[in-house]
Every structure is written in structure tokens, then in C-alpha cells.
Amino acid sequence: MKLFSLLLLFVINNCLADAFCSLRDPVSQINTLYPNHESYLSFVKKIDNETRKIVQENLANNDLHFGELGQHTLYVVIEKQHVVGYVHVRSEQSDWGLVEIVWAIDAHFKVVDFTFQRCRSPEKAELVKADFKQAITGRDFEQLKQYLAKDGISANQELLSKINTNSNLVNVVLRCALKTLLLTKVVWHDELKRLVHLKL
Amino acid sequence: MRLFYAYLFFFLVSLPSVVLANWTDNLRWSIDNSARLNINNTNNITSRNYFMGLDTHKIFNDQNKDIGYSVVQLYYTKLSNQRPFPFMFRHADDGQFIVREAHYNFLSNRNNLMPNIRVGHFTLPFGLEDSQDTNGRLLDYGHGKNLGTKLDWGLLANKVHNDFEYKLSYSLGGKDDPKSKDGSYIITARISTLSHLDFNFGFSVYKAKLDSKERERIALDMKYHFYQWTIKSELASGSTDDNDVNYWLFELNRFSLNEQWKLYLQYIFEDKHQKIQSDQKIVLGTRYTPDNHWDFSMQLKHQFQHPESKDELKLLQAQLRYRF
Numbered sequence: 001m002k003l004f005s006l007l008l009l010f011v012i013n014n015c016l017a018d019a020f021c022s023l024r025d026p027v028s029q030i031n032t033l034y035p036n037h038e039s040y041l042s043f044v045k046k047i048d049n050e051t052r053k054i055v056q057e058n059l060a061n062n063d064l065h066f067g068e069l070g071q072h073t074l075y076v077v078i079e080k081q082h083v084v085g086y087v088h089v090r091s092e093q094s095d096w097g098l099v100e101i102v103w104a105i106d107a108h109f110k111v112v113d114f115t116f117q118r119c120r121s122p123e124k125a126e127l128v129k130a131d132f133k134q135a136i137t138g139r140d141f142e143q144l145k146q147y148l149a150k151d152g153i154s155a156n157q158e159l160l161s162k163i164n165t166n167s168n169l170v171n172v173v174l175r176c177a178l179k180t181l182l183l184t185k186v187v188w189h190d191e192l193k194r195l196v197h198l199k200l
Numbered sequence: 201m202r203l204f205y206a207y208l209f210f211f212l213v214s215l216p217s218v219v220l221a222n223w224t225d226n227l228r229w230s231i232d233n234s235a236r237l238n239i240n241n242t243n244n245i246t247s248r249n250y251f252m253g254l255d256t257h258k259i260f261n262d263q264n265k266d267i268g269y270s271v272v273q274l275y276y277t278k279l280s281n282q283r284p285f286p287f288m289f290r291h292a293d294d295g296q297f298i299v300r301e302a303h304y305n306f307l308s309n310r311n312n313l314m315p316n317i318r319v320g321h322f323t324l325p326f327g328l329e330d331s332q333d334t335n336g337r338l339l340d341y342g343h344g345k346n347l348g349t350k351l352d353w354g355l356l357a358n359k360v361h362n363d364f365e366y367k368l369s370y371s372l373g374g375k376d377d378p379k380s381k382d383g384s385y386i387i388t389a390r391i392s393t394l395s396h397l398d399f400n401f402g403f404s405v406y407k408a409k410l411d412s413k414e415r416e417r418i419a420l421d422m423k424y425h426f427y428q429w430t431i432k433s434e435l436a437s438g439s440t441d442d443n444d445v446n447y448w449l450f451e452l453n454r455f456s457l458n459e460q461w462k463l464y465l466q467y468i469f470e471d472k473h474q475k476i477q478s479d480q481k482i483v484l485g486t487r488y489t490p491d492n493h494w495d496f497s498m499q500l501k502h503q504f505q506h507p508e509s510k511d512e513l514k515l516l517q518a519q520l521r522y523r524f
Contacts, residue, residue: 017489017491017492017493017495017523018333018335018337019232019255019273019300019301019333019335019336020228020230020255020256020257020271020273021257021271021273021300021301021323021333021335022333022335023228023257024395024396025360026396027360028360028361028362028363028365028394028396029396031310031362032362037310038265038309038310038311039264039265039266039309039310040265040266041261041264041265041266042226042259042261042266043226044225044226044227044228044259065458066490066491066492067459067492069491069492070492071228073259078264078265081264093457093458095457096427096428096457097427097428097455097457097459098459117396118396118398118425120398120425120426120427120428122427
């Protein structure tokens with residue numbers, strides 16, 4: 001029995017609560033974010049408790065939702081044999097359940113754009129407006145982190161002064177962007193390094 | 201015979217990428233275990249079902265792009281006092297290895313109209329089940345009952361465009377056997393708005409010769425998410441041989457903020473021409489997922505005016521599932 005338990009621990013795998021046939025690639029979202037792309041390359045990596053610790057160390061008072069553990073995909077977007085960016089879908093808990101955001105990131109790990117894959121909040125229309133997108137695009141992890149208030153989970157006055165909403169969804173999207181940039185760099189580091197033949 | 205050549209063609213085309221692939225890269229796998237208890241209060245039968253299987257998902261790519269992905273799910277399923285028992289079992293206490301989904305999806309170039317081609321054993325693209333997978337769950341959209349089978353062996357063209365997505369399949373009608381039986385075939389298609397949107401609307405058609413019966417269906421389905429609530433509905437109409445069949449499902453569900461709890465209520469109406477009275481069912485269910493491994497579900501199915509027994513059917517089901 002002990003041997004069986006040991007074996008079980010050894011093979012334990014971070015998986016999805018639903019069967020894998022329910023997985024869907026964000027094809028139309030990639031089309032929207034990179035309208036001229038020709039193809040994409042998927043890289044599946046595990047996000048586990050070690051990764052969770054990295055998030056907690058780099059973003060105080062933040063954590064990953066249990067649904068965020070498991071195997072996740074980074075899409076490397078290709079145009080004319082070159083990498084034009086990365087796409088990653090990440091979810092964040094909000095007042096209306098999980099918000100799923102599809103992020104476009106450039107090769108220097110800066111936010112290029114985003115689109116909601118799932119958002120039940122009535123405030124989402126405010127966040128796809130130009131002022132908010134202008135405020136967060138072109139920024140890397142450290143630059144975006146400057147928008148965090150001292151509590152580590154909400155937006156500070158610097159960001160709020162640039163946009164026309166102080167909705168709680170702003171905090172959700174900001175936290176999601178920070179986690180996405182951090183995880184993309186940390187978790188997929190080796191895979192992205194191997195893509196030298198496709199670099200810009 | 202033509203389908204056999206198509207299989208052979210796709211097998212040969214995919215062979216290099218499959219054989220030369222690094223099998224551990226981009227591979228998701230899980231051991232999926234569940235135990236289900238069914239208490240039927242109408243005929244006082246209590247049955248149990250046990251499932252243990254391997255669920256895999258593997259993406260294949262070359263240096264520049266994804267070229268396809270496979271889904272393979274092989275389950276050992278054991279029945280205990282299951283009456284009536286599904287067609288693939290020999291008796292009420294039988295145990296069998298069952299292939300659920302087992303297919304390879306060839307991805308076409310993004311910038312042309314050529315569809316992706318799926319080959320293998322797949323869920324028929326029809327109605328709500330197409331956008332909401334219920335594989336291994338108590339939640340059900342009557343897919344198998346309405347179409348005669350939930351899965352079949354064949355070919356399926358599919359593509360997601362910027363504003364819509366579609367699937368079109370031709371399959372053999374052998375259900376779990378990759379062959380045609382007595383001229384059986386199934387043609388199924390669904391076109392819909394993008395399935396990730398808050399409002400999703402789909403139109404499906406189905407034509408088949410299955411179990412020596414001619415079957416036809418058309419269906420409209422929709423789902424709408426608002427806040428923590430979701431409304432789903434499917435309206436199907438058609439015939440089995442010369443008998444008209446109409447089917448309507450309505451579902452209202454709500455999840456908790458952290459999405460660990462889900463509660464759903466379904467109303468199902470089925471009207472068959474040769475039956476004096478229509479079937480009406482209410483299903484009340486809940487699902488609790490504390491983490492990525494455990495899943496506990498329970499549902500109560502109440503069928504009014506059960507056509508065979510003239511009695512009401514009350515079925516209580518509970519399922520514990522663990523994936524690792």
C-alpha cells in the first residue's frame with residue numbers, strides 16, 4: 001500500500017478538472033490580436049506550486065487561483081518566419097467569477113494588447129477603450145508594477161488618473177497582466193530561448 | 201471503401217510527424233477515475249459504474265507552426281447491476297475497455313479557407329454538446345439519446361474563423377466500431393457564432409442511417425452568460441424512420457464566485473409521434489470542484505409520465521471523480 005501511495009505521489013500530474021477534449025485554442029482571439037500572422041507554435045508547460053511561490057514572492061498579497069495550476073499553453077505567433085509576439089490566456093478571480101484574458105506580449109515581454117475571452121462584468125466595455133489600453137500597453141513587468149498600490153492588489157492613483165474608470169475590473173486586469181508577464185518569462189524561458197531561428 | 205482510403209491517406213500523411221515527434225513535449229495526460237451511484241426509485245434498482253482511464257492531449261508542431269493535435273481517451277468501465285445497460289456491454293455487471301475520444305486533428309494554414317481535418321472517434325458536432333463538453337460528467341445534453349450515439353468513427357472538417365466557427369462530419373455509424381454496419385452512416389454539421397462569446401448561437405443538422413433506422417434532425421441552440429448565471433437552450437426537430445420527434449432542453453445554471461460550486465436546473469421536453477404522451481424531465485444538479493483533482497457531482501432526475509411504466513421516474517445520481 002505504501003509503495004502504491006509512493007508511486008501515486010511520483011506520477012502525480014497537474015491536470016485539468018475537465019477532460020482534455022474540452023480544450024480549445026484561442027484561434028479567433030489570436031486572429032484579432034495579430035491579424036497578419038501566418039501561424040503559431042504552442043508550448044505546453046506546467047504551472048505548479050513552485051510557480052505559485054514565485055508569484056507570491058514577486059507580487060506580494062497575490063496568489064494563483066486553483067484553476068490556474070496545471071498545464072498551460074503559450075502561443076508563439078509567427079509572421080514571415082519571424083516571431084512577432086506571444087499569446088497567453090490567463091484568468092483572474094473577480095466580483096463576477098473568473099475573468100479570462102488573452103494577452104498579446106512582444107518578444108521583450110511587454111504588453112502589446114489584450115482581449116477578453118470571458119468576462120461577466122458589466123464594466124468590461126470601459127476597459128477595452130483606448131485610454132486604458134494606452135496606459136498599460138508597451139510596459140513590461142517592472143513598469144506595470146509601478147501601477148500597483150501599496151496593498152499589492154489594486155491600481156494606484158498614477159494609473160487611475162490616466163483612465164476614466166475606477167472600476168474594480170481595472171485591478172483585476174492589472175493583476176492578470178502582471179502575473180502573465182511574470183509567468184511567461186519564468187515558465188517558458190527555456191522554450192523561448194530555443195526559438196533563435198525565428199527571432200526578430 | 202472511400203473512407204478507408206481517406207483514413208489511409210491521413211494516416212500516411214501524419215506518420216512522419218507522429219513517429220518523429222518528441223512524445224513528452226506538449227503532452228497533457230491524466231489518470232481519470234470516477235465512481236457513480238445511481239438510485240432509481242421507480243423500479244428500486246441501485247446500480248454503480250466505475251471508470252478508470254487515461255486521458256491524453258498532445259500537440260504536434262514543426263519548427264514554424266502547430267501541425268495538429270491528438271486526443272486519446274481509453275477507459276476501463278465496470279458496471280454493477282446496471283439495468284438497462286449500454287449497447288457496448290454484454291450484461292449488467294460487465295466490464296469493458298472503452299475508447300471515448302480518439303482522434304487526430306490536422307491543422308490547416310491559417311490564411312486559407314481549407315478546413316482542419318479531424319480523423320478518428322469524436323463527439324458528433326450537434327447542438328449544445330458541441331460547445332459544452334460533458335465527457336465524464338453527470339451533466340448531459342441528451343446527445344446520445346437524441347442522435348442514437350454520442351461518438352462515432354469518421355472524418356470531421358472544422359475551422360474557427362474571425363466571426364464564426366463550423367464543423368462538418370461524415371462518420372460510419374458503427375458507434376464504437378470503426379466500420380459501417382448494414383449501410384450505416386452519419387452526416388452531422390454545426391455552424392455557430394464564436395463559442396467563447398457571452399452570447400453563442402448555433403444551427404445544427406444531422407442525417408443518418410443508424411441501427412437500421414433513418415434519422416433526421418435540425419436544431420437551434422443558444423447559450424447566454426450574464427454575471428454568474430447562464431441560460432442554455434436547444435430545440436431539435438426531425439424524424440426517426442417516419443415518426444416525428446421534437447426535443448427541447450432549457451437549462452439555467454449558476455456558479456459561485458470562486459467557481460468551486462455550480463448549480464444547474466434543466467427542463468427537457470421530448471415529443472415522439474408514436475407515443476401518446478410526451479416525456480418531460482426536470483434535472484436538478486450540483487457540482488463541487490475544490491481543486492484541479494477532485495470533482496463531486498450529484499443530480500436528481502425526475503421524469504413525469506414515463507411512457508413505458510406509466511409511472512414517474514425518479515433517479516438520483518452521485519459521482520466522485522479524481523484526476524491526477
